[in-house]
Amino acid sequence: MRKVLIGSALVVAACLSGAGVVQAADLAAGKAKATEICAGCHGENGISEMENIPSLAGQLDQYIQWQLVYFRSGSRKNEQMQPIVEQLNNDDIRNLGAYFAQLAPASGAKDDNPDLSEKGKQAAAGRRCASCHTDSFAGTKAVARIAGQREEYLVKALHDYKSGVRSGGGQAAMADVAYPLSDEEITALAHYLAHL
Structure with a gap:
């Protein structure tokens, strides 16, 4: 009887734990x-x-x-x-x-303005971008990959965060980072990240 109860308890536990399993993506x-x-x-x-x-x-x-x-x-x-x-x-x-x-990301275009990229690299370090987006700017979990992203899109996104137009995940952190950025820093940062 004891073996039957233990066996039944294991079956029930297995069924209950399976109820919380997330369906794999197709x-x-x-x-x-x-x-x-x-x-x-x-x-x-x-x-x-x-x-x-x-x-x-x-x-x-x-x-x-x-x-x-x-x-x-x-x-x-x-x-x-x-x-x-x-x-x-x-x-x-x-x-x-x-x-x-699972798709291969866009690779950064050949850098046509290394001086601007250097300014962007300094802005990224000064604003601690790597603390959320990782050292390679490939992102992690729910934090965006920004390396190799379209340059004009990055400019737009930073301006949207700065002005408060963009909301959603990371809004508080991104608004805090973007608000003090000058237009020149935004341009340089976007150029640097787009060419990684």
Whole structure:
């Protein structure tokens, strides 16, 4: 009898612990959804060729998922994104995050202004950007990859954080970092990061 009770308890425990398991992402479904709704702006394979539109290839899974949730809830606003994300369910968001995360990120373009990059490197060190975005600026967990991102998008994002237009994850930290940046520092920082 005791063996039956112990065996039953183990089965129940296994079933209960399985109830909290997160469903694995479906990369094929993520690719299909990305092709359907993302590629037009964010580019084939997640490499944007449109001004002020970020590349998503190589962006972190959690970061993508959180940004989509922020857009869907309306806490992060964007006229183009709002009608798209309203159609996404949680599985779509999970699949898109995993899909973009496994793509090779955009590589930084050849640096045509090393002096500006040096100023940007100094600004990144002075503002402690690596403390959240990591030493390689590849991001971690829900913190964005910013290395190799489109330069004009980085300028726009920093101005949006500085002015308070952009909200969502990291808003308090980014507003604190961006607010004191001069326009020259923003330009230099964006140039440096885009060419990594």
